[in-house]
Amino acid sequence: MKRSVTEARHGQADTDDLPRTVAESIYQRLRQDILWGRFAPGSPLRSDDLRSRYDVGISPLREALTRLTSERLVTSIGQRGFRVSPLTAYDVEDTARTRIVIEGEALAKSIEHGDIRWETAVVAAFHALSRNPVPKEPGPAIAGWSVCHRRFHMALLSACGSRWQIELAELLFDQAERHRLLRGKFAPAERLKRDTAREHKQIFDAAMSRDVKAAQRALEKHYLTTAKQVVAVLARVPRLVHKRA
Amino acid sequence: MKRSVTEARHGQADTDDLPRTVAESIYQRLRQDILWGRFAPGSPLRSDDLRSRYDVGISPLREALTRLTSERLVTSIGQRGFRVSPLTAYDVEDTARTRIVIEGEALAKSIEHGDIRWETAVVAAFHALSRNPVPKEPGPAIAGWSVCHRRFHMALLSACGSRWQIELAELLFDQAERHRLLRGKFAPAERLKRDTAREHKQIFDAAMSRDVKAAQRALEKHYLTTAKQVVAVLARVPRLVHKRA
DNA sequence: GTTTGGCGTTTTTTCGAAAGTCATCTATAA
DNA sequence: TTATAGATGACTTTCGAAAAAACGCCAAAC
Numbered sequence: 259m260k261r262s263v264t265e266a267r268h269g270q271a272d273t274d275d276l277p278r279t280v281a282e283s284i285y286q287r288l289r290q291d292i293l294w295g296r297f298a299p300g301s302p303l304r305s306d307d308l309r310s311r312y313d314v315g316i317s318p319l320r321e322a323l324t325r326l327t328s329e330r331l332v333t334s335i336g337q338r339g340f341r342v343s344p345l346t347a348y349d350v351e352d353t354a355r356t357r358i359v360i361e362g363e364a365l366a367k368s369i370e371h372g373d374i375r376w377e378t379a380v381v382a383a384f385h386a387l388s389r390n391p392v393p394k395e396p397g398p399a400i401a402g403w404s405v406c407h408r409r410f411h412m413a414l415l416s417a418c419g420s421r422w423q424i425e426l427a428e429l430l431f432d433q434a435e436r437h438r439l440l441r442g443k444f445a446p447a448e449r450l451k452r453d454t455a456r457e458h459k460q461i462f463d464a465a466m467s468r469d470v471k472a473a474q475r476a477l478e479k480h481y482l483t484t485a486k487q488v489v490a491v492l493a494r495v496p497r498l499v500h501k502r503a
Numbered sequence: 504m505k506r507s508v509t510e511a512r513h514g515q516a517d518t519d520d521l522p523r524t525v526a527e528s529i530y531q532r533l534r535q536d537i538l539w540g541r542f543a544p545g546s547p548l549r550s551d552d553l554r555s556r557y558d559v560g561i562s563p564l565r566e567a568l569t570r571l572t573s574e575r576l577v578t579s580i581g582q583r584g585f586r587v588s589p590l591t592a593y594d595v596e597d598t599a600r601t602r603i604v605i606e607g608e609a610l611a612k613s614i615e616h617g618d619i620r621w622e623t624a625v626v627a628a629f630h631a632l633s634r635n636p637v638p639k640e641p642g643p644a645i646a647g648w649s650v651c652h653r654r655f656h657m658a659l660l661s662a663c664g665s666r667w668q669i670e671l672a673e674l675l676f677d678q679a680e681r682h683r684l685l686r687g688k689f690a691p692a693e694r695l696k697r698d699t700a701r702e703h704k705q706i707f708d709a710a711m712s713r714d715v716k717a718a719q720r721a722l723e724k725h726y727l728t729t730a731k732q733v734v735a736v737l738a739r740v741p742r743l744v745h746k747r748a
Numbered sequence: 749g750t751t752t753g754g755c756g757t758t759t760t761t762t763c764g765a766a767a768g769t770c771a772t773c774t775a776t777a778a
Numbered sequence: 779t780t781a782t783a784g785a786t787g788a789c790t791t792t793c794g795a796a797a798a799a800a801c802g803c804c805a806a807a808c
Binding site for chain 1 (some may be wrong): 574
């Protein structure tokens with residue numbers, strides 16, 4: 259089930275994916291910067307700016323941008339370059355809906371087929387997440403939590419037996435991560451109105467007691483609540499939904 | 504709902520996506536050639552070979568390959584170049600399973616929410632598909648049928664309201680297309696053992712009579728049957744699952 | 749007043765060469 | 779014989795500049 263160090267597909271950075279090429283590392287940095295909102299949604303990504311910002315040539319830059327375009331974090335228009343994908347309330351809601359479909363199924367299969375190793379991995383991931391305080395605002399501090407958060411959600415699905423479903427879940431996780439982080443950046447207070455840890459515990463408990471329906475319900479609620487909050491922030495911060503930065 | 508001509512995302516070629524850049528057109532050609540099995544699964548894609556084959560420079564070539572890698576039609580290993588993704592029975596089955604999850608849900612939503620325009624589009628697509636004979640073997644002749652086939656399946660989902668689900672369905676459709684075409688290439692007889700037109704009609708009828716469960720069942724059976732046939736061919740033609748070509 | 753057509757400027761896209769990496773083969777030493 | 783080190787060749791990746799396309803501005807025409 260594990261991927262070797264060398265056979266690093268485009269897919270996702272698992273644990274040990276140290277970048278072997280400039281294109282790879284620039285891809286990760288650019289992606290991080292978009293996810294964390296260092297470029298606003300809709301802002302243009304001009305090659306010369308990026309070239310001096312990251313101190314690389316054009317070729318690996320374009321390669322990174324092309325990859326990000328496939329992941330829909332970046333939008334490209336024929337001879338008119340790249341920009342950070344704009345963000346609409348519809349995108350946020352649609353992402354949540356689609357995650358619920360895919361992860362709902364994958365979670366069910368995981369709960370049905372998961373063995374002791376799976377349980378152990380989920381317990382470990384949940385523990386790490388619980389001990390990691392939810393940070394108040396974006397920045398380097400959030401990186402640690404983000405990793406734990408991702409690991410927890412992915413651990414839940416890891417026994418589903420479907421590689422495609424896992425990869426699509428990862429793809430959508432990143433979309434949602436951008437949404438979350440923009441909420442955090444523009445409305446840090448919003449986050450506090452909510453007990454994320456409790457929501458995670460509900461999912462965890464249901465999964466561990468092998469209650470498929472309850473786990474799906476808890477997961478669905480978790481995602482819909484986040485989406486609702488993000489949409490509310492979007493409505494209050496209109497510049498997020500427009501083009502220029 | 505419609506995308507304008509200029510705002511051509513990476514996503515998919517809808518109707519009018521005429522290539523504006525070399526990278527775009529090389530992407531489409533390369534993709535076609537992989538889908539149609541002109542490069543065997545696992546065979547290396549060397550830049551110089553491709554450069555002379557398609558008569559383009561390296562930059563647009565790499566861009567196309569990078570895109571195809573994101574779509575998992577191509578696999579890349581850092582510093583060791585690109586190759587056509589190998590194909591395993593697991594991939595074929597997993598693709599089918601995942602399609603069933605995503606399209607099952609999208610089809611249900613389409614049937615629930617689809618209005619007259621949706622019905623009309625589905626009827627039109629089904630008619631076009633019915634009038635197009637299923638070709639005996641791959642080659643230019645199959646292109647027309649493939650387009651109709653794709654249009655029909657996508658029309659079914661078009662009223663689901665979820666852009667993500669539609670795009671993921673398209674992504675997986677192309678995976679399955681590669682599987683189908685390899686079956687056709689190595690075991691043309693297999694295709695004849697089966698009444699594809701009848702399967703499509705069953706899906707169509709169920710959808711038009713707004714019977715969600717029946718439509719889902721028919722769709723599921725359609726995909727599983729194809730997958731089973733492809734897996735059988737894979738077992739009989741072992742060179743398809745290995746690396747070199 | 750609105751549209752049309754030049755014409756620099758800015759930006760993207762593409763090219764071919766240079767630099768870098770990996771795999772293989774051979775020579776040498778243990 | 780087996781293992782190690784170095785050299786060779788094939789191929790990938792990266793760079794910077796040239797080519798191509800879009801943009802913005804301003805004047806002329808309708």
